[in-house]
Amino acid sequence: MSLTLLAVQALNGLQLGLLLFLIAAGLTLVFGVMDFINLAHGAQYMTGAYLAVFFYGHTGHFGAALALALLAALALGLVLEALVWRRLYDRPHLDQVLATFGVILILTEGARALFGPSPLSLPRPEILSGAVPLMAGLNYPVWRLAIIAAGLAAALGLWLMVARTRLGMQVRAGADDAAMIGALGVDVARLFRAVFGLGAMLAGFAGVMAAPVLAVEPDMGDGVLILAFVVIVIGGVGSIRGAFIAALMVGLVDTLGRSLSTDVARLFLSPAAANDAGPAVASMLVYVLMAAVLFARPQGLFPARAG
Amino acid sequence: MRAAAVLLALAAAPPVLEGLDAGFWVVTLSRALIFAIAAMALQFVLGRGGLVCFGFAAFMGIGAYAVGVAYANGVEDALVAFPLAMLAAGGFAALTGLAALRTRGVHFIMITLAFGQMAYFAVTALSAYGGDDGMTLWTRSTLGGFGWIEGRWPLYYACLGAAAATWALLRALGASRFGRVIDGARQNPGRMAALGFDVRRAQLAAYALSGALGGLAGALLANHAEYVSPAYMSWHRSGELIVMVVLGGAASLGGAGFGALVVVALEEVLAGWTQHWRIAMGLIVLAVALFARDGLAGTLTGALARLRR
Numbered sequence: 046m047s048l049t050l051l052a053v054q055a056l057n058g059l060q061l062g063l064l065l066f067l068i069a070a071g072l073t074l075v076f077g078v079m080d081f082i083n084l085a086h087g088a089q090y091m092t093g094a095y096l097a098v099f100f101y102g103h104t105g106h107f108g109a110a111l112a113l114a115l116l117a118a119l120a121l122g123l124v125l126e127a128l129v130w131r132r133l134y135d136r137p138h139l140d141q142v143l144a145t146f147g148v149i150l151i152l153t154e155g156a157r158a159l160f161g162p163s164p165l166s167l168p169r170p171e172i173l174s175g176a177v178p179l180m181a182g183l184n185y186p187v188w189r190l191a192i193i194a195a196g197l198a199a200a201l202g203l204w205l206m207v208a209r210t211r212l213g214m215q216v217r218a219g220a221d222d223a224a225m226i227g228a229l230g231v232d233v234a235r236l237f238r239a240v241f242g243l244g245a246m247l248a249g250f251a252g253v254m255a256a257p258v259l260a261v262e263p264d265m266g267d268g269v270l271i272l273a274f275v276v277i278v279i280g281g282v283g284s285i286r287g288a289f290i291a292a293l294m295v296g297l298v299d300t301l302g303r304s305l306s307t308d309v310a311r312l313f314l315s316p317a318a319a320n321d322a323g324p325a326v327a328s329m330l331v332y333v334l335m336a337a338v339l340f341a342r343p344q345g346l347f348p349a350r351a352g
Numbered sequence: 353m354r355a356a357a358v359l360l361a362l363a364a365a366p367p368v369l370e371g372l373d374a375g376f377w378v379v380t381l382s383r384a385l386i387f388a389i390a391a392m393a394l395q396f397v398l399g400r401g402g403l404v405c406f407g408f409a410a411f412m413g414i415g416a417y418a419v420g421v422a423y424a425n426g427v428e429d430a431l432v433a434f435p436l437a438m439l440a441a442g443g444f445a446a447l448t449g450l451a452a453l454r455t456r457g458v459h460f461i462m463i464t465l466a467f468g469q470m471a472y473f474a475v476t477a478l479s480a481y482g483g484d485d486g487m488t489l490w491t492r493s494t495l496g497g498f499g500w501i502e503g504r505w506p507l508y509y510a511c512l513g514a515a516a517a518t519w520a521l522l523r524a525l526g527a528s529r530f531g532r533v534i535d536g537a538r539q540n541p542g543r544m545a546a547l548g549f550d551v552r553r554a555q556l557a558a559y560a561l562s563g564a565l566g567g568l569a570g571a572l573l574a575n576h577a578e579y580v581s582p583a584y585m586s587w588h589r590s591g592e593l594i595v596m597v598v599l600g601g602a603a604s605l606g607g608a609g610f611g612a613l614v615v616v617a618l619e620e621v622l623a624g625w626t627q628h629w630r631i632a633m634g635l636i637v638l639a640v641a642l643f644a645r646d647g648l649a650g651t652l653t654g655a656l657a658r659l660r661r
Contacts, residue, residue, distance in 0.1 A: 076458075082458070084591075129638065129642070132642055133641075133642075136645075138404070138457075138458070139398075139404065139594070139598050139602060140598070140641050140645070141641075142404075142591075142594060142595075142598070143594075143595060143598045143599065143637060143640065143641040144637075144638055144641035144642060146591060146594075146595055146637060147633075147634040147635070147636075147637030147638030147639075147641060148634065148638060149634070150630045150631065150633055150634030150637065151630075151631050151634035151635060151638070153630065154628050154629075154630035154631045154634065155631060157628065158628045158631065267588070271465070271469070271587060274462060274465070275462070275466070278458070278459060278462040282458065321477045321478075321479045321483070322477055324476075324477070325473045325474060325476055325477030326473075326477075328469075328473040328476075329469070329470045329473045329474070332465075332466035332467075332469045332470050333466075333470065335462065335463070335466045336451065336463055336466045336467065336470075339454075339455055339459055339462070339463050339466075340451055340454065343454060343455045343456070343459055344459075345459075
């Protein structure tokens with residue numbers, strides 16, 4: 046394991062972490078403010094990627110495809126909120142799990158029916174394709190750097206929104222006690238719609254950004270959904286700051302774990318056993334991390350709700 | 353009374369189906385009964401105990417792997433393999449439950465998911481037992497050298513017997529003092545503790561028992577498919593099991609079993625109609641979640657009660 050390789054893996058981990066943050070941010074807000082478990086969030090990320098491919102096919106322009114896909118993702122989020130989510134706010138978590146599981150089935154199979162089961166791809170925009178030399182012997186793809194930059198920008202924007210604006214204040218207050226801010230005269234229904242719309246757009250944005258580096262396929266949202274839940278549980282439900290730090294932790298642990306685990310396992314095991322155990326242990330690492338965090342701090346690292 | 357009628361109908365199903373020239377449905381129905389066992393075991397902790405376990409597929413998978421590993425080492429006898437499956441799954445549930453029961457609500461959901469995923473990735477590393485690809489069992493478990501569940505009907509009746517026994521056991525436990533403690537722990541753990549009950553110990557016992565029954569279902573599933581694979585343990589399967597329980601009606605044991613039968617049968621029917629059957633399944637699941645508040649069983653019972661009035 047050379048230093049260059051380690052640097053590349055660290056950057057890849059950062060990129061995965063920021064992608065996870067984009068998805069987890071919406072999920073944790075929805076969860077924190079509305080106490081609503083949205084399993085379909087991963088499917089909304091998948092839809093964002095498909096929308097980008099679809100609009101790129103029609104416009105041939107990446108920027109236009111990105112803008113249209115974001116608008117469509119927002120529209121889908123608002124439609125789902127109006128048709129389904131709204132009826133479930135004051136219902137038990139299990140009903141929400143059942144309903145959003147149904148929506149996953151519909152969206153995933155819908156994508157398969159419309160676009161076919163085989164993976165599609167989205168070309169990178171001309172200006173951001175290619176690679177840049179970061180250090181001697183290390184060329185890193187510009188697009189992956191763009192994902193990192195976009196993730197950091199979104200994190201900064203979200204932080205400003207949550208910490209500095211009136212909407213952000215309502216979001217923070219809502220995460221603490223939604224019934225109380227309703228009693229204080231905040232239009233809670235509008236707040237919920239805004240938070241859902243924002244979450245849907247962030248998930249869609251993550252899907253568009255991921256489309257050029259990952260295969261666009263109907264079940265691409267499944268694994269990501271679980272990782273996003275891991276992130277928000279480690280970070281503390283409802284906390285943007287917690288989601289950001291936990292997302293970076295999960296991204297780095299997962300990526301570095303995968304590239305290092307076999308080498309580490311070889312220190313203790315025979316090469317054959319290490320080749321078996323390494324990848325399995327690497328896949329387990331984020332779950333071990335989550336179990337350890339929950340064991341030590343059952344509310345996560347930065348719980349938004351006091352007590 | 354109703355239970356006896358259901359049991360009678362299920363016992364009569366194979367000859368009736370064979371008579372209707374639909375013998376393959378016996379295979380589907382066996383699978384449905386296996387999932388009914390798992391769903392009832394899950395209901396005991398989820399519905400009665402209020403502990404939403406999102407890693408139940410791991411218990412089934414461990415049960416299936418116990419049969420597979422025993423088979424690969426030359427042990428085919430069900431009297432060894434089935435208890436081994438239940439012990440292994442129950443032991444895993446007890447160990448992980450020790451840690452998981454420290455948490456509540458959504459954190460419990462996530463920590464059980466984490467343990468499920470760990471089990472999943474652990475079996476993908478078992479390259480001696482097929483790794484990612486899983487392994488084929490060339491014969492089903494025997495009983496003293498006799499192939500007691502070879503063929504459609506014997507396996508079906510074995511599944512039916514196991515499902516009936518699971519139902520009877522969980523029903524008796526639910527009505528017992530132990531069941532009341534589990535019930536009370538869902539409704540108000542603080543008050544149960546104040547009454548002097550060791551809530552966590554009771555929940556741990558229920559969780560381990562539920563895991564062991566999940567292992568039984570897994571052992572039957574391995575025999576049914578004559579194949580064992582890590583896919584049995586994927587979180588998807590855990591999600592589907594929750595859907596079965598909630599769709600049928602999480603409040604009752606019978607509802608959970610009914611939900612499993614409905615989901616497995618629906619998959620079979622819808623998949624026969626269209627390749628994109630999951631869309632229809634999703635719409636049905638969504639409709640039940642939105643409009644049938646107590647699940648299918650609750651809604652049906654309610655409708656029957658209104659008819660009688």
